[in-house]
Amino acid sequence: MTGQRHEFEQLTVLEAEAIGQPGQRRFRLIAGSGNDLVLLWMEKEQLQALGLAIEQLLEQLRLAGLVRGRIPNQPAKLQGGLPPTTPEYLVGRMAIGYDEERRQIAIFAHDIEQGEDEDPIFAGRATLPAAKALAEQIAAVIAAGRPRCPRCGAVIGPEGHVCPYDNGHLPWEG
Structure with missing residues (x-):
């Protein structure tokens, strides 16, 4: 489904999950608003890097004085199941940033088949509490794998x- 762009002003669904048994799991991010959802499949390392990047960005915002106090953990959860026509993409690269005007975390994902100069296939903004909850959920999903x-x-x-x-x-x- 390359070519179709999905942009969300406010992500009301933002969840990470692993499918399968440890050692053979596949990882994905479920993101969107209401029933307008996108599945972003990625490698474990990509998902882990996203969680760490969110944590680092939140800490940088604290140090810069843009965020004061503790950020509550308010997950943006999926209500019900996934619609059968939910588009799916294999993520090649991701980026995050901070939208100062809206005071939200911006998340961007490029499909693996996209060129370097193409716009991301997915762009969405999440509240700081939803981003914090996602980072914590990613850490839990990664930790639930095989022990080291x-x-x-x-x-x-x-x-x-x-x-x-x-x-x-x-x-x-x-």
Whole structure:
């Protein structure tokens, strides 16, 4: 569905989720307003980077004095199910920014098939509380995957894990 642009002045739905079993999950962002929704599929690392970028932007806004006090967590939640005709895109790149006039976070996504100079396929603005809730939800979705070995950092699968620190197979450093 490349070519169709989706722009939302106010996102009333903004959720991250993982589909599937840990180790074989697919990640997506559900965004839009009311029943006018878009599914943005992305890699785990892209979703994690979006959450971290939102957290960093909120902190920069605090440091700059543009946000005072604690930002409440107010998720923009999906009411009911997804409409069967919800457009879906595979995200190639994303960007976020701050709309000072509206005091909202702006989120932009480009489809993987789009060129560098094309406008984003998705653009939407979220309140600061909704953006904060999204960042927290992303962190929870990412953390719900397979655990990591505390010694070497490798993923521990359902079959277990052989840690190089425990079995003598560390690379030789001479």
